[in-house]
Amino acid sequence: MVQQYTKQLIHDAFIKMLNERPLKKITVKDLALACDINRNAFYYYYSDIYELLSEIFQTELERVIEEYNDTLSWEESFIHAARFAIDNKTAIYHVYDSMQQEELIDYIYKVSGSVMQRYVDKAAEDEAMNTLESDRSLIASFYQCALTAMVIRWIETGMKEEPEEIVDRIGYLFDGNIQNSLKRSEASL
Numbered sequence: 001m002v003q004q005y006t007k008q009l010i011h012d013a014f015i016k017m018l019n020e021r022p023l024k025k026i027t028v029k030d031l032a033l034a035c036d037i038n039r040n041a042f043y044y045y046y047s048d049i050y051e052l053l054s055e056i057f058q059t060e061l062e063r064v065i066e067e068y069n070d071t072l073s074w075e076e077s078f079i080h081a082a083r084f085a086i087d088n089k090t091a092i093y094h095v096y097d098s099m100q101q102e103e104l105i106d107y108i109y110k111v112s113g114s115v116m117q118r119y120v121d122k123a124a125e126d127e128a129m130n131t132l133e134s135d136r137s138l139i140a141s142f143y144q145c146a147l148t149a150m151v152i153r154w155i156e157t158g159m160k161e162e163p164e165e166i167v168d169r170i171g172y173l174f175d176g177n178i179q180n181s182l183k184r185s186e187a188s189l
Contacts, residue, residue, distance in 0.1 A: 010035055011059075013035050014031055017030060018091035023049070068115070068118055074116060077115045081115050108148050112143070112144040120139050120143075124182050129182050132185055
């Protein structure tokens with residue numbers, strides 16, 4: 001119990017600092033002071049700041065997977081999944097602008113993939129479509145790559161637009177394309 005409390009304390013302090021300053025300006029010493037723990041306590045859980053960052057992204061990904069709601073549209077699911085990034089725009093920018101950029105891109109890619117694969121599978125199931133699993137994966141992968149690229153572009157351009165508006169507009173413009181793709185897969189059997 002104490003371990004979970006200490007780890008959560010470190011996570012929260014790190015995210016707060018990351019919203020205030022670039023990743024390269026956060027030290028273990030700073031984190032230990034903010035958490036009122038000694039540096040050895042930090043090193044008991046993590047070998048360095050980058051391992052902590054990786055764990056935070058992994059924890060957020062697991063939360064997304066656990067909280068996914070089959071009744072949501074892919075747009076709502078993606079926004080729900082991206083809530084951590086939306087709530088911590090500055091922290092995300094600081095990670096993107098650091099040497100840990102790949103960690104962030106991998107997180108975005110996995111979130112997009114999880115949301116899209118579940119949505120495509122659910123759409124096929126709801127319509128009782130007999131489709132190839134490989135086709136469903138291909139459809140989900142296409143949208144995964146598109147969403148990942150759009151989020152990266154959003155970060156690169158300063159995160160000025162509200163992501164909800166962009167995702168809603170994409171959903172409106174492409175409405176029905178996933179279902180049409182699934183129908184084509186079914187027809188090809």
